[in-house]
Amino acid sequence: MTHHRHSQQSAPLIEIRDVHKSFGPVTVLRGVSLSVRDGGVVCIIGPSGSGKSTILRCINGLMSIDRGTIRVGPFAVETLKSDKALVPLRHQVAMVFQQYNLFPHRTVLQNLTMAPVQVLGENPAAVRERALALLAKVRLTGKQDAYPGELSGGQQQRVAIARALAMQPKVILFDEVTAALDPEMVSEVLNVIRDLAREGMTCVLVTHEMRFAQEVADEVFFTDRGVIVEHGPPGTLFQNPTDPRLKAFLEKVL
Amino acid sequence: MTLDFSWLFDPLYQTWLLRGVGTTILLSLLGMVLMFVIGIAGAALLHLKVRFLQSPVTIFVELFRNTPPLVQLFFLYFMLSEIGLTLTDPVTGGRIPLFTGFTCVVLSLGLYNGAIAVEIIRSGLLAVPAQTVEGARSLGYSRLQTFRHVELPIGLRMSIPPMTSNIVSLIKTSSQAVLVAVADIMYGATQIMLETFRNLEVMLLIWIIYLVIASIAVLVVRRIAAAFRIPGYGS
Numbered sequence: 001m002t003h004h005r006h007s008q009q010s011a012p013l014i015e016i017r018d019v020h021k022s023f024g025p026v027t028v029l030r031g032v033s034l035s036v037r038d039g040g041v042v043c044i045i046g047p048s049g050s051g052k053s054t055i056l057r058c059i060n061g062l063m064s065i066d067r068g069t070i071r072v073g074p075f076a077v078e079t080l081k082s083d084k085a086l087v088p089l090r091h092q093v094a095m096v097f098q099q100y101n102l103f104p105h106r107t108v109l110q111n112l113t114m115a116p117v118q119v120l121g122e123n124p125a126a127v128r129e130r131a132l133a134l135l136a137k138v139r140l141t142g143k144q145d146a147y148p149g150e151l152s153g154g155q156q157q158r159v160a161i162a163r164a165l166a167m168q169p170k171v172i173l174f175d176e177v178t179a180a181l182d183p184e185m186v187s188e189v190l191n192v193i194r195d196l197a198r199e200g201m202t203c204v205l206v207t208h209e210m211r212f213a214q215e216v217a218d219e220v221f222f223t224d225r226g227v228i229v230e231h232g233p234p235g236t237l238f239q240n241p242t243d244p245r246l247k248a249f250l251e252k253v254l
Numbered sequence: 255m256t257l258d259f260s261w262l263f264d265p266l267y268q269t270w271l272l273r274g275v276g277t278t279i280l281l282s283l284l285g286m287v288l289m290f291v292i293g294i295a296g297a298a299l300l301h302l303k304v305r306f307l308q309s310p311v312t313i314f315v316e317l318f319r320n321t322p323p324l325v326q327l328f329f330l331y332f333m334l335s336e337i338g339l340t341l342t343d344p345v346t347g348g349r350i351p352l353f354t355g356f357t358c359v360v361l362s363l364g365l366y367n368g369a370i371a372v373e374i375i376r377s378g379l380l381a382v383p384a385q386t387v388e389g390a391r392s393l394g395y396s397r398l399q400t401f402r403h404v405e406l407p408i409g410l411r412m413s414i415p416p417m418t419s420n421i422v423s424l425i426k427t428s429s430q431a432v433l434v435a436v437a438d439i440m441y442g443a444t445q446i447m448l449e450t451f452r453n454l455e456v457m458l459l460i461w462i463i464y465l466v467i468a469s470i471a472v473l474v475v476r477r478i479a480a481a482f483r484i485p486g487y488g489s
């Protein structure tokens with residue numbers, strides 16, 4: 001069940017080829033390849049420590065890679081070294097984190113407007129208008145003058161999603177965005193992501209919410225110890241897993 | 255033992271005391287400005303790991319933080335008067351020394367408490383969560399922009415409690431001004447004691463005056479802290 005047009009013939013929006021990454025003696029990624037088409041929704045699942053967050057951080061250049069290539073739209077990410085060179089990439093690739101990573105000293109509205117104004121140099125009045133519309137979209141109208149510390153976890157995470165959207169990105173990377181939330185707040189965040197996916201936003205989600213992955217993803221990638229062990233449409237991957245590691249993982253989490 | 259405060263009603267002594275209080279406050283305020291400039295600049299250079307400047311900053315901090323401020327003041331005073339830089343007074347046309355006792359006290363306060371401020375602000379910066387910084391980086395903020403818009407505003411707020419003691423320390427240390435013949439409150443007190451011999455009473459008054467100045471400073475900092483408090487953040 002998917003709501004996306006399938007344009008398999010056009011070049012993918014994100015293409016990762018044979019990416020390797022080590023932290024000192026610890027090898028975290030050992031040849032990861034995956035691609036995401038424009039408008040696609042991809043989920044990455046796998047045990048803790050298998051390199052899921054690292055893959056996301058490499059896609060937007062928060063981490064450099066040792067070997068391989070990462071292409072996002074027109075950008076060859078591994079060639080972008082300076083902060084300045086990374087700005088256009090980060091304009092297109094936004095990220096939402098497990099711990100929200102909001103700016104605690106700024107109001108909700110300022111959290112949304114800061115980067116478009118300070119980084120992208122956009123007109124403050126126009127950004128403000130867009131930000132208010134985004135707050136309405138994530139159902140937080142009226143909270144614009146609150147500080148992040150005054151909101152619940154679910155509300156903060158919706159602010160973080162709105163902050164990502166305020167950059168008008170082509171892709172949003174979600175890193176276990178519901179993992180720190182109390183159970184009753186998970187669905188309010190997942191609803192927002194579901195809406196985005198339906199509207200055609202390209203999403204890469206690292207998640208432990210298997211039912212949600214099954215519902216929204218076009219393709220699911222299973223990582224274990226720095227490699228992608230198996231990938232495919234959610235139906236196949238969840239119902240007919242072939243790799244024993246994936247079988248064991250699914251038995252544990254489902 | 256009876257305390258005699260009748261000298262307090264002498265208008266001359268009142269003038270000395272008031273001028274002295276004014277000078278002490280001015281020394282302290284200028285010292286604080288310099289302290290903040292040095293503290294923020296030094297902490298920024300260390301935090302941003304600016305090549306070739308990290309070691310000089312570390313040496314500066316250790317040198318000024320770990321030696322008596324009085325020695326630093328005398329050293330500055332003798333060294334700078336030795337160099338003997340002078341200015342031409344625009345009014346009289348005479349030559350006046352560039353580094354007066356007053357200038358030396360301000361410099362000395364700024365350097366001593368500034369060295370401590372470097373460490374205080376640096377700890378504040380280190381207390382900013384890595385996730386907050388990563389959030390900024392993911393939005394395209396450069397290292398410097400992240401520092402300016404995210405780390406510094408949060409880090410400075412975190413450094414307010416230890417900075418309050420540093421400010422009080424600066425005010426107290428300003429009493430050294432008397433030793434390089436600057437007419438601060440201690441100077442006024444010394445003059446009054448020489449004329450009245452009411453040493454105990456004069457010192458009691460000076461003690462109270464410092465207590466009042468320091469308490470006002472603490473109250474002002476508390477006001478500032480309250481105005482910049484981050485709602486719902488920390489404790």
Ligand SMILES: Nc1ncnc2c1ncn2[C@@H]1O[C@H](COP(=O)(O)OP(=O)(O)O)[C@@H](O)[C@H]1O
Pocket residue numbers: 023026028046047048049050051052053054055
């Ligand atoms: N900045 C880092 N420095 C050193 N090791 C790291 C760093 N980031 C991640 N790692 C290590 O890389 C491995 C994979 O981490 P991560 O990508 O966060 O896994 P996952 O998100 O799948 O749980 C872990 O063993 C982790 O300890």
Ligand SMILES: [Mg+2]
Pocket residue numbers: 052053054175176
């Ligand atoms: Mg992770």
